[in-house]
Amino acid sequence: MSDTVDDMVGPPAPRASVLTACDWLGEGARSMLLLAPRWERLVASPWQMAFQMLLQVGLGVLMHRILIEGDAIFIWRALLAGWSTALLTVWLCYLIQPDPRLRRSPDGAPGAAHLYTLLIAQSTLFAMLVWALYFLLIRTNVIAAASTEAQWALWFVPMLWSVLAKLKVLIRAARPLAPERAIVTIAVVALTTALAHYLAPAPPTWRAAPQPEAAEEEPFALSQEMMEAQLPLLGEQIDALKPQRPGVIDMYTITFAPYEGEEVFRRESAMVSDVMARRFDAAGRGLQLINHHKTADTLPWATPLNLQRAIEGIAGIMDRDEDVLFIHLTSHGASDGELAASFWPIDVAPVLPPELKGWLDQAGIRYRVLSISACYAGNWIAPLAADGTLVMTASDADHTSYGCGKKSPLTFFGRAMYDEQLRTTTRSFTEAHAAARKVILQRETEAGKDDGYSNPQIKVGSKIVPVLERMNQRLAGKP
Numbered sequence: 001m002s003d004t005v006d007d008m009v010g011p012p013a014p015r016a017s018v019l020t021a022c023d024w025l026g027e028g029a030r031s032m033l034l035l036a037p038r039w040e041r042l043v044a045s046p047w048q049m050a051f052q053m054l055l056q057v058g059l060g061v062l063m064h065r066i067l068i069e070g071d072a073i074f075i076w077r078a079l080l081a082g083w084s085t086a087l088l089t090v091w092l093c094y095l096i097q098p099d100p101r102l103r104r105s106p107d108g109a110p111g112a113a114h115l116y117t118l119l120i121a122q123s124t125l126f127a128m129l130v131w132a133l134y135f136l137l138i139r140t141n142v143i144a145a146a147s148t149e150a151q152w153a154l155w156f157v158p159m160l161w162s163v164l165a166k167l168k169v170l171i172r173a174a175r176p177l178a179p180e181r182a183i184v185t186i187a188v189v190a191l192t193t194a195l196a197h198y199l200a201p202a203p204p205t206w207r208a209a210p211q212p213e214a215a216e217e218e219p220f221a222l223s224q225e226m227m228e229a230q231l232p233l234l235g236e237q238i239d240a241l242k243p244q245r246p247g248v249i250d251m252y253t254i255t256f257a258p259y260e261g262e263e264v265f266r267r268e269s270a271m272v273s274d275v276m277a278r279r280f281d282a283a284g285r286g287l288q289l290i291n292h293h294k295t296a297d298t299l300p301w302a303t304p305l306n307l308q309r310a311i312e313g314i315a316g317i318m319d320r321d322e323d324v325l326f327i328h329l330t331s332h333g334a335s336d337g338e339l340a341a342s343f344w345p346i347d348v349a350p351v352l353p354p355e356l357k358g359w360l361d362q363a364g365i366r367y368r369v370l371s372i373s374a375c376y377a378g379n380w381i382a383p384l385a386a387d388g389t390l391v392m393t394a395s396d397a398d399h400t401s402y403g404c405g406k407k408s409p410l411t412f413f414g415r416a417m418y419d420e421q422l423r424t425t426t427r428s429f430t431e432a433h434a435a436a437r438k439v440i441l442q443r444e445t446e447a448g449k450d451d452g453y454s455n456p457q458i459k460v461g462s463k464i465v466p467v468l469e470r471m472n473q474r475l476a477g478k479p
Contacts, residue, residue, distance in 0.1 A: 003425050022052055028121030031169045032129075032161075036107045037118055043093040044113040052120040053086075059124060061132045064206045069446045071209035082202030085192040088117055092188045096174035096181050109173035114156040118173075119166060125435050132157070154226060163193055170445075178291045190231035208448060225297075234287075234300035238313035242284040249471040250323045251276065252314045258302035258341035258348060259331040260291040263402055266371065273326045275418045281475060282326070287314070291343035300341065315363035316336060324467060325360075326369040330414065332404060333374030333395075333411045337383075340374075353383035367467050369429060373413045375400040378457045387463040392417075402444050402454055412440050427472045433458045 020043055027037040057079065065072060093112040109115040109276050114227045135155075170185050196202070243251050253276045257265040269290055277283040287310050288295075289302040300306050314325060329351070332340035341348040360368055370391040372380045377393035394401035394413030403412040410419060416439040421432035444453060 004322060005362065006476070010195065020048060020152075021055075024052060024117060024121040027224060028118060030124050031118060031122050032125055032165050034168050036172060037169070039108075039110055039114060041116060042118070042180055044111065044117050047122070049117045050115065052117055052124065055219065056120060056124040056127065059127055059131075060202075061205045063127075063303060064204045066135075067204075067446060068206050068208050068280050068448055072206040073204055073209050075203070078203045078205045082196070085195050088188055088195075092170070092185060093119070096170065096185055107172045107288045107397060109284050115170070118169060122164070122165060122169065126158070126165075130158050150325050159193070159410050161196075163189060200439070202450055204448065228303060229297045233291075233298075234306055234309060235311075237287055237300060238310065238317075240284075240344065241287075241314065241317055243317060244319045244323055246319070249284060249467060249474065251280045251282045251471065252318050252323060253277075253282050253326045253328075254264070254291075254310050254314070255288050255328045255330070256307055256351075256353065257288075257330050258288045258339065258343070259417075260293070260343045262332075262404060262406045262409060263292075266290055266292040266295065268330045268410050268418075270330070270373075270413065271348045271410060272330075272418050275423045276326060279422055279475070280326070280471070281478065291341070291348065301344075301346070301348075302341070303310065304355065307351065307356075311359045311363050311365070315365050319362050321366055324367045324369060324464075324471065325365050325372070327356075328371040328373065329356075330373040330411065333372075333376045333379075333401075335376045335379075337376065337379030337397075339372070352378045356380075357383050364373070367464050370465070371417075371469075373401065373411050375404070377401065378455075381457050381459050385459045386462040388467075389431055390455065390458070390464050390468070392429065392458040394456055396457050397453050399454050401456075402447065402449050403439075412454070416440050416443075417456075427475055429468070 006189075023041050023043075027042060031037050047276075059073075061079075090112075096113070097109065097112045167186065167189055170189070171182065174181070174185070241252070253273060255273045257269040257271040259265050269288055273286050273288050277286055288299050289306050289310060290299050291302045293442040300310070311325070311327075318325065329339055334340065334350075337353050338352040341350045356370070366388050368384075368386075368389045368391075370380075370384050370389060372396040375395055376397055376399070377395050379398075380393055380395035381391055381397075392409065401411060401413055403410065403415070409415070413436065416436035417432055420439070421435050422429075425435070426432050433456065440456060442454055
C-alpha cells in the first residue's frame with residue numbers, strides 16, 4: 001500500500017517565480033562571501049536567466065540616470081554594447097561543466113545554465129553594492145577628502161573582490177577541473193574583467209540633454225577709436241589705485257582672462273574681482289585685464305605684456321614687504337601648463353608659469369596669492385611655489401577642470417571657491433579650497449565628467465600663513 005502511495009506522489013510543486021528569483025539572489029550573495037552555493041535550492045530556466053539579465057541591465061540604466069541632474073536623453077544603442085563579456089562567460093560555463101559520466105562533487109554545478117545564471121545574480125549584487133558605496137562616499141564627501149592612493153583603493157578593492165568571488169564559483173562548481181581548463185578559466189575571467197573596465201567598457205545609457213543655444217553675438221570689430229582708447233587705459237587705471245596704508249596689510253588684486261571666445265571667463269573675472277573687493281577690503285586696489293569685445297574699450301586687454309606691467313605698477317604702489325598681491329588667471333589650459341589666449345584679430349601670446357614667476361620676482365613682491373582656473377592647472381604649482389606664496393589651481397597636472405564652455409555661467413572652480421565659499425562662508429583660502437574640492441567632485445560626478453576628478457590643488461608657503469592670518473583678523477568684523 002505504501003509503495004502505491006509513493007508511486008502516486010509527484011515531484012514537488014515549483015516555487016513561484018518571484019521566490020525563485022530571490023533564491024538566485026540569495027545564493028549569489030553567498031557566493032559573494034566566498035561560500036558554496038546551495039544548488040539544490042535553485043531551478044534554472046530560460047525565463048529565470050532572462051529575468052536576472054534584465055534586472056542587471058535595468059539597475060545600470062537607473063543608476064546612470066540618477067547621475068545626471070536635469071533633463072537627460074536615453075541612448076538605447078548603449079544597451080547593444082558590452083555583450084562580448086557575456087558571450088565569453090557563457091562559453092566558459094559550457095567549457096568547464098563536468099563530464100556527465102563522472103561523479104559530480106557536492107559543490108559542482110548541475111549544468112552550465114545554473115552556473116551562468118548564478119554568475120549574473122552575483123554580478124548584479126556586486127553592482128548594487130558598488131553603486132550604494134559610491135553614492136554614500138560621494139554624499140559624505142569621503143572621496144574628496146581621500147588621497148589619490150585611497151581613491152584608487154576604493155575602486156580597486158571591490159573589483160578585485162568580485163574577480164575572486166567569480167573565480168571561486170567557477171572553479172568550485174566545475175570540479176573536477178583539468179589543469180588546462182583551470183588556466184583557461186583564469187584567462188577568460190581576466191579578459192572579461194579587462195574588457196568590462198578598461199578595453200571596452202559599456203557606454204552610459206543616458207546623457208545630459210543639450211541646453212538651448214544662446215543667440216550668437218556680433219563679431220568683434222577693432223577700430224582706431226578703440227585702439228586709441230586702449231593705449232593709455234592700463235596706466236590710467238594703475239594711477240587710480242588706492243595707496244597702501246602703513247601698518248595695514250592691504251590686498252591688491254589682478255584678474256586675468258585672456259581667452260575672448262568664452263563669455264564664462266569674463267564673468268568669472270568680474271565675479272572674483274567683486275569678491276576680493278568686498279571680502280578682502282580690496283575695493284579700489286584691483287585691476288581687471290580681459291580680452292572681450294564688451295570691455296575692449298573700458299578695461300585693459302589681457303596680454304602677457306599688460307600683465308607684467310600691471311604687476312610692476314602695483315609693486316610701485318603697495319608695500320612689497322607687507323601687502324599681498326592676489327592674481328586670478330582664468331582660461332583654457334594645455335597639458336604643458338600653457339594658458340590659452342585669444343583675441344582675434346589681435347595675436348596674443350599665451351602665458352606660462354615661469355614667466356609669471358619671473359615677473360613677480362623682478363617686481364620684488366614678497367607675498368602672493370595665485371589662483372589658476374584652467375585645465376591641467378596643476379602644472380603651475382611647482383614653478384610658482386615659494387615660502388611667501390599660496391598657489392591654488394582648479395585641477396591637477398593630469399586632468400581637465402570643468403565648466404569652461406559657452407553655456408557655463410562660471411567654471412566649477414570659480415563658482416565653488418569664490419562665489420560660494422569666499423563670498424559668504426570664510427576668508428581662509430585653505431578652508432575655502434578644501435570645501436570647494438568636495439563640492440566640485442559632487443558636481444562633476446552629477447554632470448557626467450568622463451575623464452576623472454579634476455582634483456584641485458593647493459600649496460601654501462610657510463611665510464605667507466601668518467600674513468594672511470593677520471589680515472583675516474583685521475577683517476573679521478566686516479561683512
